[in-house]
Amino acid sequence: MIKIIVGRLLQLIPVLWIILTLTFFMSKEVPGGPFSAERQATPEVIARLNAYYGLDKPLWEQYLGYLGKLARFDLGPSYTYQSESVNEVIARSFPISLQIGTLAFCIAAVFGITAGVIAAANKNRLWDYLPMSFSMLGICLPTFVLGPILALLFGLVLRLAPVSGWHGLNYVPFHPMIMPAVTLGLFYAAYIARLTRGGMLDILSQDFIRTARAKGVPDHQIILKHALRGGLLPVVAFLGPAFAGLLSGSFVVEKVFNVPGIGQEFIKSVFNRDYPLVLGTVAFFGILIVVFNLASDILQALMDPKSRK
Amino acid sequence: MKNLFLAVTLALCVGIGWFWVRRGTLTENGYSLTLREANEHKILLITVGSEPRTLDPQEAQGVTEHHIVMAMIEGLVAPGIDGESKVVPGMADRWEHNEDYSVWTFHLGERRKWSDGEPVKAGDFVFSYKRMLTPSFGAQYAENLFILKGAEDYYSGKITDFDQVGVKALDDRTLRIDLVGPTPYLLSLVQHDSWLPVCPTAILKFGNIDTRDSKWTRAENYVGNGPFKMKSWHPNDVIEVVRNPLYWDAASVKLNGINFYSIENLNTQERAFQAGQLHKTDQVPLDKVPYYRRTHPELLRIDPYEGVYFYRINVVRKPLDNPKIRLALNLAVDREAIVKNILREDQKPATGYTPPGMGEYEPLNKITYDPARARQLLAEAGYPNGKGFPRFIIHFNTLESHRAIAEAIQQMWKEELNINVALENQEWKVYLDTQNNKNYDLSRSAWIGDFMDPVTFLSMWTTGNGNNNTNWGNPKFDALIEQAARTGDPAHRFQILHDAEDLFLSDLPIVLVYWYTNAYLLQPSVQNWNPLVLGNHNYKFIDLKSERELAK
Numbered sequence: 001m002i003k004i005i006v007g008r009l010l011q012l013i014p015v016l017w018i019i020l021t022l023t024f025f026m027s028k029e030v031p032g033g034p035f036s037a038e039r040q041a042t043p044e045v046i047a048r049l050n051a052y053y054g055l056d057k058p059l060w061e062q063y064l065g066y067l068g069k070l071a072r073f074d075l076g077p078s079y080t081y082q083s084e085s086v087n088e089v090i091a092r093s094f095p096i097s098l099q100i101g102t103l104a105f106c107i108a109a110v111f112g113i114t115a116g117v118i119a120a121a122n123k124n125r126l127w128d129y130l131p132m133s134f135s136m137l138g139i140c141l142p143t144f145v146l147g148p149i150l151a152l153l154f155g156l157v158l159r160l161a162p163v164s165g166w167h168g169l170n171y172v173p174f175h176p177m178i179m180p181a182v183t184l185g186l187f188y189a190a191y192i193a194r195l196t197r198g199g200m201l202d203i204l205s206q207d208f209i210r211t212a213r214a215k216g217v218p219d220h221q222i223i224l225k226h227a228l229r230g231g232l233l234p235v236v237a238f239l240g241p242a243f244a245g246l247l248s249g250s251f252v253v254e255k256v257f258n259v260p261g262i263g264q265e266f267i268k269s270v271f272n273r274d275y276p277l278v279l280g281t282v283a284f285f286g287i288l289i290v291v292f293n294l295a296s297d298i299l300q301a302l303m304d305p306k307s308r309k
Numbered sequence: 310m311k312n313l314f315l316a317v318t319l320a321l322c323v324g325i326g327w328f329w330v331r332r333g334t335l336t337e338n339g340y341s342l343t344l345r346e347a348n349e350h351k352i353l354l355i356t357v358g359s360e361p362r363t364l365d366p367q368e369a370q371g372v373t374e375h376h377i378v379m380a381m382i383e384g385l386v387a388p389g390i391d392g393e394s395k396v397v398p399g400m401a402d403r404w405e406h407n408e409d410y411s412v413w414t415f416h417l418g419e420r421r422k423w424s425d426g427e428p429v430k431a432g433d434f435v436f437s438y439k440r441m442l443t444p445s446f447g448a449q450y451a452e453n454l455f456i457l458k459g460a461e462d463y464y465s466g467k468i469t470d471f472d473q474v475g476v477k478a479l480d481d482r483t484l485r486i487d488l489v490g491p492t493p494y495l496l497s498l499v500q501h502d503s504w505l506p507v508c509p510t511a512i513l514k515f516g517n518i519d520t521r522d523s524k525w526t527r528a529e530n531y532v533g534n535g536p537f538k539m540k541s542w543h544p545n546d547v548i549e550v551v552r553n554p555l556y557w558d559a560a561s562v563k564l565n566g567i568n569f570y571s572i573e574n575l576n577t578q579e580r581a582f583q584a585g586q587l588h589k590t591d592q593v594p595l596d597k598v599p600y601y602r603r604t605h606p607e608l609l610r611i612d613p614y615e616g617v618y619f620y621r622i623n624v625v626r627k628p629l630d631n632p633k634i635r636l637a638l639n640l641a642v643d644r645e646a647i648v649k650n651i652l653r654e655d656q657k658p659a660t661g662y663t664p665p666g667m668g669e670y671e672p673l674n675k676i677t678y679d680p681a682r683a684r685q686l687l688a689e690a691g692y693p694n695g696k697g698f699p700r701f702i703i704h705f706n707t708l709e710s711h712r713a714i715a716e717a718i719q720q721m722w723k724e725e726l727n728i729n730v731a732l733e734n735q736e737w738k739v740y741l742d743t744q745n746n747k748n749y750d751l752s753r754s755a756w757i758g759d760f761m762d763p764v765t766f767l768s769m770w771t772t773g774n775g776n777n778n779t780n781w782g783n784p785k786f787d788a789l790i791e792q793a794a795r796t797g798d799p800a801h802r803f804q805i806l807h808d809a810e811d812l813f814l815s816d817l818p819i820v821l822v823y824w825y826t827n828a829y830l831l832q833p834s835v836q837n838w839n840p841l842v843l844g845n846h847n848y849k850f851i852d853l854k855s856e857r858e859l860a861k
Contacts, residue, residue, distance in 0.1 A: 032738025037370060038755070040745055040775045041449040048447035052521055081544055082363035082522040092544065110320065148576065155584050164572055164581040167543045255574045258581070260545035273738055 001301075008294050016286050020070070023282045024063055027275050034079040034273040053079070066279065075283070076276035080269065086280035089265055094284070096166060097249035097261035100181045104246050105239075107185030108192055113235065115189070116196020120204060120231070121223055131193060138190025147183045147256035154179060164258035180257045184250055188242055192235055200231035233304050240296025244288040344585040348834045348855045353567045353848075356578055358591040360545050360571040364526045366502040367441050370449050372757065372844070375502050377569050380550050380848045381424075381533035384506070385415050385434070385484070385499045390850040393843045394668055394761045396496050400429055400506065400534065401484070409797030410491040417482040420557040423508045424531075424538045431478035436509040439471050439518065446519040450503035453759075458487040491797035494762035500845065501759050508532040536562045536849040545571050556849075563852040582608075582830045588853070589838070590830045595710060598653050598828060608830050611655045612840035613666050615758035616825030617766070618714075619659065620703065620751045621744065624818050625780045628699065629750065633690040635817040639676050640683035641725040642718055644823055651713045654828040659821040662810055663766045666842040670763045670803050675814045676821050680725040687726055695727030702731045705753035706740040714822065715753070744778055751820065752778075758843060763806045764793065770813055781818030834859060 035041065035049045050056045054065065069076060075086035084092075115131035122128045154174060155163035161174030169176050203209065204227055212222050249263025262281065269277035347354055361374040366382055369375060385404070389395035402418030421429040438457065441448050442464050455461045458475030462468045475487030488495070498504060511532035515523040524530055528542040536559070537550035551566040553559065570587065572578045578590040579597055593601065593609065601609040622629050622638075629635060644658030657665070661673030684694070692698045703719065705711040712734065719730045730751075735743060744752045758765045768774070771790055772782030789809035796802040827844055836852040 030739075031742040032736075033742075035449075036738055036741045036745065037449070038741065039370070039449075040741075040778070042452065042775050044444075045447055045449055045451065048444060049449075052445070052447055077522060080362060081360075082365070082368060083524055083526045084544070089544075106320075148580070151580055156580065159584070162581075162586060163584045164577050164586060165546055165570060167541075167546050256577060258546070258570075258572045258574065258577050260543065264545065271737060 001298075005294065005298070008290075008297075012287065012290050015290060016283060019286045020067075020279055020283055021063075023279055024066065024275075025059070027270075027273070027278050028059060030273065032273055034275065036273075053077070066276075070283070075280035078269075078274055078277045080272045080274045080277060086276045089277060090262065090280060090284055093249075093260055093262040093265050094247075096177075096259060097254075097263060098247055100177050100184065100253075100259065100261060101243070101246035101249065103177055103181035104185035104188065105243050107182060108188035108242070108246075109239070111185070112189035112192025113196050113232070115193040116235075117200060117223060117228065117231075119193065119197045120200030121219070123201065128197075132197065135190040135193040138186050139194075141187075142252075143183050143187055143250060144252045144256060146186065147179070147253055150179050150183055151257065166259050176257070176259065180250075180253045180259050183253050183256070184246060188246065191242075192238065195235045195238055196231065199234045200227055203227045203230040229303055233300060236296055236300050236303060238296075239299075240292040240294075241289060243296075244285070244292040247288055247292075248285045344588070344832065344834070345856060347588070348853045351563065351565045351853050353564050353589075353835070353851060353853060354570070354587050355567065355589040356570040356572045356581070356587055356591050358571070359573045361548075363522070364531065364539075364542075364548075365507070365523075366505040367437070367446075367448050367450075367507060368521060369502045375845070377548060377550075378502060378505065379535070379845060380537040380567055380569075381531065381535045381539060381553075382505045382507070383533075383535040384504055386496050387849075388500060388841070388843075388845050388847045390837060390847065391839055392841050393497060393500060393845050396500070397847070400434075404496075406495075410493045410495065411488045411797070413486045413488070413495055414479075415484040415486070417484065418557060421534065422555045422557065423511075423534050424553050424555055425508070425511070426555065427508070427510060428481070429506065429534050430481045431484040432481065433509055434484050434506050435471075435476050435478050436512075436518075437506045438474070438476050438504075440507065440512070441503060442471075442474065443519045447521065448503070450501075453498070453501060453503040456488050456490070456492055456498075458489055490794045491802070493797070493799045493802065494760060494764070497761040506534070508534070537564075537567060540566070547571070558849065562849045564848065567848060579830065582832075587830075588832045588835050593654075593828045593830055595653065601830065607833060609828065610831045610838075610840075611826050611828045612844070613664075613842055614825040614827035614844060615664055615666060615761075615765075615842045616755060617659055617662060617664055618656075618753075618755045618822045618825065619662075620718075620820040620822070621749075621754045621779045622751055622818050622820065623747055623749055623780060625747075626701070626750055628690065628692070629701070631690050632816055633686045634692075635820075637683040637686040637690070637726065638722065639817055639820055640679045640686070641722055642820060642822065643678045643721055644821070645678065646721075647714055647717050648823050651710070651717060652823065654826050656826050657824040659824050661814060662819070662821065663763045664758075664824040667758075667763050668761060669799070670806065672824075673807070673810055673814060675811065676817075683725060687728075692728075698726075698728040700729045700731060701750035702733050703751045703753070704733050704735065704740070704743060704749040706737050707734045711753050718820075718822075747778055747780055754819070755825075757825070761843065763803070763810070764790075767806060767809055767813070770818075779818040781816065783812065783816055786812050786816075 035046050054062060078084050078086050078089050081089055115135060119128045119131045151163045154161045161179050162169045162176050166176050209222060209227060212226055249261040251263045251267040254261045254264045266281040269281060357373045357376045359373055361377055363369055364378055366378045369378060383399040385399050385401040386396040387399040389397045398418060400417050400421050401415035404413060404415045406413045417431055423429055438454055440446055441451055441454050442460055444464055451464055459468060459473045463471060463474050477485045479485050511525045515525045528539045531539040536553055536556045538553040540549045540551045542548045548569040552562055572581060575592055575594040579594055581587045582590050622635055624630055648656045648658055660676050663672055665672045703715045705715055715732050719732060722728050722730055743749055756766060768790055769776040771787045786809055789805055793802050793805040796805060831838060834854050836854055837850045
């Protein structure tokens with residue numbers, strides 16, 4: 001097991017290298033530069049700025065320089081946030097996305113699994129249709145619709161939550177993280193509910209469940225003790241990448257609630273041609289995704305003896 | 310199953326309880342305020358739109374940056390309560406100029422201090438202008454200082470001795486400025502970011518004179534001389550400034566602090582305003598304007614703004630190289646309809662290039678809606694009823710309102726002139742690239758004035774200017790701009806600029822659309838927020854009234 005984990009973590013290095021190399025050269029290919037603006041600076045000024053940030057050097061030299069700095073965990077300066085380095089931008093924005101993402105993950109898992117289990121246990125009855133129609137709604141309703149609706153309801157009508165911002169807001173009982181987390185969480189909950197229902201129905205139709213029923217085991221024990229473990233396997237496979245996705249923030253939700261998370265840094269860095277920030281966030285997300293995929297694989301192996309090798 | 314429900318309910322209760330407990334720690338921050346509390350404490354809550362890239366005035370490039378910097382750094386003079394043209398003393402308490410406005414002397418007033426306690430000296434201005442003009446510093450706005458004698462030579466390396474540049478500290482409190490030509494609008498110019506002073510000790514503490522992006526702009530290191538000083542900076546969220554007790558005129562500052570929120574999304578701005586988190590928004594979403602007009606006209610403010618919206622025409626592309634066709638395109642645009650039906654924020658149809666509001670300078674009334682004459686001109690140019698007119702493309706950056714305007718113009722040209730136009734949108738930086746490389750037929754454009762003089766609009770159209778980007782040039786126009794720069798008499802100078810603009814509008818390398826307004830939401834508790842054409846409010850005049858005072 002440990003061998004597998006170490007092996008997978010070592011794979012991270014070539015994976016990251018390939019991602020970064022592709023991103024590096026692709027981002028430089030995109031038209032427009034970090035210093036172009038509606039009010040055009042003179043070509044001399046642009047040349048001076050390029051020289052200042054080393055963008056006048058040949059591409060391969062810039063590339064090697066970047067890899068060299070990366071080896072020292074230095075992601076370079078940000079062009080957008082002129083007094084901050086990319087390391088600092090990630091260090092201040094990730095904790096915010098981490099809080100929102102973790103809460104959203106909990107909401108998604110708790111609501112999704114509960115709804116899925118209830119639906120599977122009541123197959124083709126009211127308590128199947130009800131949670132499943134809600135989950136369909138959740139999948140169809142994009143975050144840029146759900147977010148403003150929640151903001152209107154809880155922010156403007158009930159005045160329980162701020163509609164914008166993060167630092168120093170005093171809203172009780174709704175911390176500024178709650179509405180973004182609910183918006184993100186409900187979307188994922190809908191997926192998880194459907195996955196759980198499918199997985200559970202699959203298990204519930206198997207022989208060992210029938211045997212348990214025949215032996216007179218009560219329904220709730222069958223579901224919680226015997227079926228849940230196997231029924232959640234497809235969900236667990238989804239949870240790894242989902243958690244990574246939630247932690248990396250969401251541009252839309254962060255814009256709707258004006259939360260200074262890492263999701264908008266990633267998107268804005270591309271718009272601003274802030275090359276170091278593009279590479280920094282890509283590398284960071286790459287690590288997140290690899291690590292959480294690994295975590296979900298490990299969890300799956302622990303839950304399912306068949307997949308252990 | 311019951312257990313599961315119980316667990317979920319329990320988890321929710323614990324969660325909510327946890328936030329109740331955290332309440333105590335959250336209030337200590339001090340800047341979480343309802344509107345009523347903010348009014349009582351005199352803390353202004355406003356948004357300036359997007360996040361500023363920097364608060365170093367010499368690296369700043371935009372309006373967003375300027376509106377925050379203004380709270381913390383004051384120039385030689387400052388905007389008055391009624392507008393940028395009626396200046397009030399800033400660091401200088403009096404000033405004089407020679408007869409043709411080419412030599413100015415500023416006398417710094419008493420008690421002018423940096424927020425670190427050091428006095429503001431005339432030499433600090435010399436240091437600041439030297440920094441702007443140091444080539445390796447790469448200031449995007451260095452050009453603004455080229456009206457100083459010798460500045461351009463210093464910048465291009467022809468001279469290396471900064472003493473030869475036309476800015477001198479005669480003593481600690483006297484600053485002499487020698488200009489290359491008469492500049493009657495200098496007082497407006499010196500309010501621009503590029504002319505603001507920076508504190509030499511603060512700059513040199515974190516690098517050299519030419520170090521970019523240094524850490525001096527961080528909240529804990531920032532040194533200014535304005536009515537407010539920085540308390541905290543949370544990127545993409547809020548910048549908090551508080552009253553600066555060392556400010557020379559601290560007694561007339563009315564607010565105790567300002568929170569500048571970075572909220573890019575206009576709908577979020579509007580929601581934050583409705584929720585009582587803001588005194589003022591930066592703009593109003595276009596589709597919400599009719600709603601506020603109908604239900605809350607007292608909250609909606611629409612001020613004139615120094616900006617013009619137009620399409621650049623690439624004048625070397627056929628058949629757009631023919632001035633008759635360019636005029637025909639202009640005459641076939643019903644600007645009134647665009648302003649009334651699409652924009653709805655009281656914008657004015659642009660009948661000239663320089664917008665109204667530039668003091669004594671009368672805007673031109675040259676281009677109007679005249680489809681009959683447009684058709685006639687098109688026929689004269691060899692395309693009767695648009696027959697055989699090649700299809701061309703309007704190019705714009707991706708934004709809903711740009712598309713709506715382009716579609717309207719596309720339809721007007723189809724109906725009036727029977728010519729076909731295609732629309733093409735591009736992502737912002739790609740669009741800028743296309744425009745700068747002059748790789749377009751027609752390109753959406755806009756220009757916002759930097760200071761109160763028509764030259765801020767007209768000088769960009771000289772031949773080969775970096776902001777011209779139309780391939781258009783006219784030696785006569787260049788000569789008039791040059792002549793204006795050498796003319797000291799303000800009235801005569803405006804006449805020359807008027808002639809230049811008239812010439813420009815005869816050649817028309819652009820399609821005029823509209824003159825800007827600035828629409829925003831403002832709480833009635835905000836006092837002295839007067840309509841200013843450049844939107845540069847001197848925050849020391851702004852006041853907040855509590856509900857009790859308003860009721861009276």
